[in-house]
Amino acid sequence: MAENKTQCTTCKDKDTGRCNPEQCPGTTVLPQNEASDIKHVIAVMSGKGGVGKSSVSALLAVALQRRGYKVGILDADITGPSIPKLFGVIDRPEQFIKYLLPARTLKGLQIMSLNLLLPQEDDPVIWRGPILSSAVKQFWTDVAWGELDYLIVDMPPGTGDVPLTVMQSLPLDAVVVVSSPQDLATMVVRKNIKMARQAGIPILGLVENMSYLACPHCGEQIRLFGPGHVEEAARKTGLPVLAVLPVDPQLAEMGDAGHIEDYEGASLQNLEPLVDAVVKSAEKKGVKGA
Numbered sequence: 301m302a303e304n305k306t307q308c309t310t311c312k313d314k315d316t317g318r319c320n321p322e323q324c325p326g327t328t329v330l331p332q333n334e335a336s337d338i339k340h341v342i343a344v345m346s347g348k349g350g351v352g353k354s355s356v357s358a359l360l361a362v363a364l365q366r367r368g369y370k371v372g373i374l375d376a377d378i379t380g381p382s383i384p385k386l387f388g389v390i391d392r393p394e395q396f397i398k399y400l401l402p403a404r405t406l407k408g409l410q411i412m413s414l415n416l417l418l419p420q421e422d423d424p425v426i427w428r429g430p431i432l433s434s435a436v437k438q439f440w441t442d443v444a445w446g447e448l449d450y451l452i453v454d455m456p457p458g459t460g461d462v463p464l465t466v467m468q469s470l471p472l473d474a475v476v477v478v479s480s481p482q483d484l485a486t487m488v489v490r491k492n493i494k495m496a497r498q499a500g501i502p503i504l505g506l507v508e509n510m511s512y513l514a515c516p517h518c519g520e521q522i523r524l525f526g527p528g529h530v531e532e533a534a535r536k537t538g539l540p541v542l543a544v545l546p547v548d549p550q551l552a553e554m555g556d557a558g559h560i561e562d563y564e565g566a567s568l569q570n571l572e573p574l575v576d577a578v579v580k581s582a583e584k585k586g587v588k589g590a
């Protein structure tokens with residue numbers, strides 16, 4: 301496991317008290333390249349696939365951008381990348397001197413994903429763990445991200461090679477854990493939480509996705525998957541619940557059509573406490589408003 305970045309005894313940044321990768325001789329965290337000035341890095345993780353981690357990453361980026369921040373998304377879900385599809389982006393990243401330029405969404409979010417580099421978007425990525433991990437590192441070292449207030453990292457699900465690489469190699473400021481109601485009761489989420497804690501990365505809190513369906517006639521919340529376990533999970537883990545999102549067919553439709561940037565529905569409104577928590581964590585580090 302990576303050195304504990306909150307308790308680094310080698311460099312300990314005097315302002316934040318955390319490991320400063322640029323001055324720490326013992327760190328494995330990669331420094332930023334000369335073509336990037338990224339102020340705050342947040343990873344979105346989940347225990348299992350399909351719980352809505354990419355949708356939450358995309359909505360978080362959209363919400364931050366609507367508040368006036370410059371935002372990018374690094375799609376670290378190398379074997380199941382869905383960020384380009386959610387934003388309807390197909391442009392191949394261009395080369396700029398020795399760097400790759402991220403693609404831009406219609407409203408100006410910057411994104412980098414392996415899917416943008418494949419000859420066909422449905423080509424499978426049949427790579428072994430070390431190659432997957434090195435691709436993620438290159439999305440940090442070889443991409444000219446420019447000036448960003450926030451970089452959102454859409455992690456692959458679980459606790460395998462690639463999430464471990466992201467935690468060890470990228471200077472994550474915090475993580476957010478997304479899960480579905482059934483998933484929260486299981487140990488997969490606790491594994492996620494333990495992994496982040498062992499890596500010394502602060503966890504902002506929990507997001508329960510697909511928690512309920514709001515009846516279109518009376519607004520009653522129908523718990524399709526039975527009662528949520530988010531409060532219990534919050535109590536057991538000591539983490540705050542930052543958002544409880546409904547099943548929203550409009551979100552799925554707009555994501556499938558590549559128009560998630562135009563989404564205005566309930567999931568975005570319910571995500572506001574998460575956005576506040578992200579901004580607050582950045583402000584603590586000294587990142588000013590855009």
Ligand SMILES: Nc1ncnc2c1ncn2[C@@H]1O[C@H](COP(=O)(O)OP(=O)(O)OP(=O)(O)O)[C@@H](O)[C@H]1O
Nearest residue numbers: 349350351352353354355380510546547548552555
């Ligand atoms: N709150 C929601 N309401 C309706 N549909 C949703 C919601 N959240 C996610 N979905 C849909 O569920 C599917 C999976 O979502 P998403 O790709 O965000 O999950 P994921 O956890 O990132 O999956 P993977 O790990 O496979 O990438 C998508 O079709 C998405 O549109």
